Amino acid sequence: MPEPLAFKDHSGESRIYFDRVVVAFALLLLATLFLVARMFYLQIIQHDLYSTLSDKNRIHVESVPPVRGLIFDRHGELLADNIPSFRLAITKERVKNLDDTIAEINKLIGVSDDRIKSFNRRQSQRRRPYESVPIRLRLSQEEIAKVSVALYDLPGVEVEAKLIRHYPMGELMAHAVGSVRRINESDAKRIDRIAYSGTDHIGKIGIEKYYEDLLLGKVGYRRVETDARGRVMKILDSTPSSQGKNLKLHIDANLQKAASDALGDRRGSIVAIDPKTGGILAMVSKPSYDPNLFVNGIDFATYAGLRDSIDVPLFNRAVQGQYEPGSTIKPFVALTGLITGATNEEYKVKDPGWFKLPKSNRLYRDWNWTKDGTGGHGLVNITKAIYRSCNIYFYELAVKLGIDRLHENLAMFGFGKNTAVDLPEARSGLLPSREWKMGARGEIWYPGDTVNIGIGQGDILVTPLQLASAVAVLANRGKVLAPRLYMDISDDDLVPPQKQNDIDLIPDHDWDLIIGAMEKVVHRGNQGFGENGTAWAYIGRGIKYRMAGKSGTAQVVGIAQGELYDEELLTERQRKHAWFVAFAPIEDPVIALAVLIENGGGGSKNAAPIVREVLDYYLIEGHGKRVAKK
């Protein structure tokens, strides 16, 4: 305060000044109060908000992605591995000029336009600040060296190492194991973001998909303090990730290879099952593809090539391919006949080469039908009907059984439903019934529809897996085990429960009869024309073990009435599919399998030799051997 003395002598000017100073100082105090109020607002009233913001600034929770579980075959061969992959990633926030940086990288190691596009796309997606986005994947050692030298001048660019899925057997196991793919937008919406933070891939197909939860592992965390440039200053605390479960499959890589080699370049599928467990020993679908292509995103041209190929290599014929079973259905129809009493061991049918329903002119032909009436198999009992694959016997039997009994009993073997435990792509085929026809076509069931079902034609469809599985039930004499790949899963673990009732209605005698007839398909020889098993001529000689088999031939195009089937006139794609199913050894079956060759022609001639090759390998040459390292 000014001393009063100074104002005794009232100078006008100093009074004016004094008045003004008082006003100014009052304003100054007011303004200070305003600043204090502002600080009070920020520091006291909004303290919690800014405290949170400050922590969010510096504390980041980094995920520590888990290592994906490995997949092995039954002998411990690695089917799916994790290998380090180096990639070049850019953190946008630390880059001065993104375009210049990309241009610089392009000059060093080359970046395709596709990659730049996908980089820009991922860049524009929602992401954390300071999260890096890869610009180049799968760097070679040389590229790493080239880039490393230049990194000093490229702030925000880093070489990152990540473990990625690798399928050491490539094409061979593509359809058996499935594969992982990059997590895409639609996956991202579906999955638990937290469980997948730091993980780029997800099982998309096959085992990789079905056991995704087991394989994934548990994500770990690291709370880190970072500076404004995203550099980690210190780790506050961490929870380690835990590796996903390693899976051991029933698959025998050795057998898979043998089966694949036996099929060669033909389109088709082989499924082999261990009847004792339901475990799938081999699952081949050809043509195949290299699943490693998909792991880090395939380029569009390659993908389009695979997708649009007429040979549909991406299609898993073993579980997705639905074909007429043809004559391979006959043992099952015969069993149905025996259970229901519609036929028995002694019952014989006269086969003139054709069959007609009463009051119908439609001619159902036997496979050896001729126009001049010399075809047919003469008097045929149930055994001969199987080893000679007599259509007329089964036409008659089917009609006698009727669709309802056929449907009910064939379903017990797994036809018409998907019994596979851990094959997400598996389809259920089609086992027609009255209800199905009414629902699908709006028509009632005609007796004529039943006739064709008796020989596995018409509307009935099966997958190679279903057929192999049904054969395994035969080999087991009724014990039904759902087909599966993962070894450590027991019937109790099945989710959802698919446990089936064993077919215990069938007496041993009937099993012996049917299995015996199937044995004759392969082993009955030297009996003269028209008396040998259908497959004997092709595979029956010199076998060191006993097997039960059945051939089948599935139509691709319908053949008009009264017309002779002439393979020569059909184009390759119109030829019949060749089937052969078998299990061996008869006395103690260890393998049941189904072989399908698309447009392969006759089953005995074309598919049976492949079965023989696979069985020879499995039972004699390579049983229990470990696969040679590639």
Place this chain on the structure above:
Amino acid sequence: MSQDFVRSMHQADYSLSRRPGPSSLFHIDVPLLMILTVIMTYGLIVLYSAVEQHNAPMISQGIKIGIAFVVMAVMAQISPVFYLRLAPWLYLVGVILLVLVLFFGYSVNGSQRWLRIPGLFSFQPSEIMKLVLPMILAWYFHDRHLPPKIKHLFWAAVMILIPVLLIGRQPDLGTALIIGTSGLLVLFLAGIPLRYVLGVIGLAIAAAPALWFVMRDYQRQRILTLLNPESDPLGAGWNIIQSKTAIGSGGLMGKGLFQGTQSHLDFLPESQTDFIIAVLAEELGLVGVMFLLILYILLLGRGVLISVQAQDTFGRLLAGTITFTFFVYVFVNIGMVSGILPVVGVPLPLVSYGGTSILTLFAGFGIIMSINSHRRISM
């Protein structure tokens, strides 16, 4: 004074009636020096934290402060009479330098503010004007009857506008506005009628939209950023969001000295210079900010007291204007850092790192001490 015998007599009379207090020692005002020392010490502690406890910048700052103290002491020795005589020449030189800077100055960040004396040093002529404009106005009104007449106000306005426009051209809108404000402060303290004051305020408000059109893009951006910093949180809004976060997260007591995460993890920009109050607020909390504000008020109170006790109009107006302008810096700096004013490059007086600002401020305090300690009759 020879110029106005009547007024001199009158003031001599006034001086006789008062004995100078014991507060001066070799023309250095002890209370002012003490408050300054406390503020500087406090500021250096905060600065030590802001520079990550490195010694080199502290030594450099210490040297600058030392030079500033010397400058203050020298300025305090010089009689106000000398300043009064020199004022027109200083103003002339200041304006010439401002013109020179437009032609020969060199640019930093797009503004041409610096003048280089080859081989010696660089300086901003606008800094000189911070002291010289109040000086010339005080000189102008010293000879005239107060409250000023309208024609005197006209000439005063011309004296204000010349440097303001020149500095605005550089462009350095922040400094131009502050220097303009200091000019208006002289007019206010000189006692211009309140209706003029209100008129100027009204005019300023009315002119504000017009100002928008003469502003450069980056200046407009700063205004927009002030209104909505979240519109570009990683770009223009970053500074203000981070400084508010630093201040707010400090709370009442702060995170502790050297414990501020916003500053030490580099989220806070310019933490050693313009935004240092955010470091203080984060580490020492509202209490720490209040302490600094109280110190400032004490400093200003002492400055105001000296101005009131000054012997003549020149001393009164000069000391008062320097004091209140000091507060304008404080207000603008804290206002911009806390998000109530647009970001203009104004350092926090006596605390921010850097020599120029401290040198100018200490020179100003030297003049105030000179006004206080040079008394025509009793000394």
